[in-house]
Amino acid sequence: MARRKDRDYFGLNRFWSIILAIIPITSWILGLITKAKKGLKGHPWQIVCFVLRIIFGFNIIWLLDLIWIICFGRIFPWL
Numbered sequence: 200m201a202r203r204k205d206r207d208y209f210g211l212n213r214f215w216s217i218i219l220a221i222i223p224i225t226s227w228i229l230g231l232i233t234k235a236k237k238g239l240k241g242h243p244w245q246i247v248c249f250v251l252r253i254i255f256g257f258n259i260i261w262l263l264d265l266i267w268i269i270c271f272g273r274i275f276p277w278l
Contacts, residue, residue: 208220208229208233208274209229209233213268213272216268216272217268217269220264220265220268220269220274221265223257223261226256226261226264226265227256227257227260227261230252230256230260230264230274231249231252231253231256233274234248234249234252234274235249248277248278251278252278260275260278263275263278
């Protein structure tokens with residue numbers, strides 16, 4: 200079975216991605232890894248978003264990621 204890329208955490212199915220997104224520390228770490236894996240190619244906006252995810256990952260972005268995983272099946276795409 201083919202894995203989906205750029206969705207959920209590492210192509211995991213929706214159930215496991217929601218479980219991982221509910222736990223704040225795993226959501227923060229996996230969100231950082233997923234965003235870094237998509238590529239920080241030196242574009243200033245991507246670097247700024249990555250830094251914002253590091254700083255606000257435990258509160259605001261955690262809630263956004265949780266809502267996006269449940270509703271759309273992927274992490275919050277803009278941060």
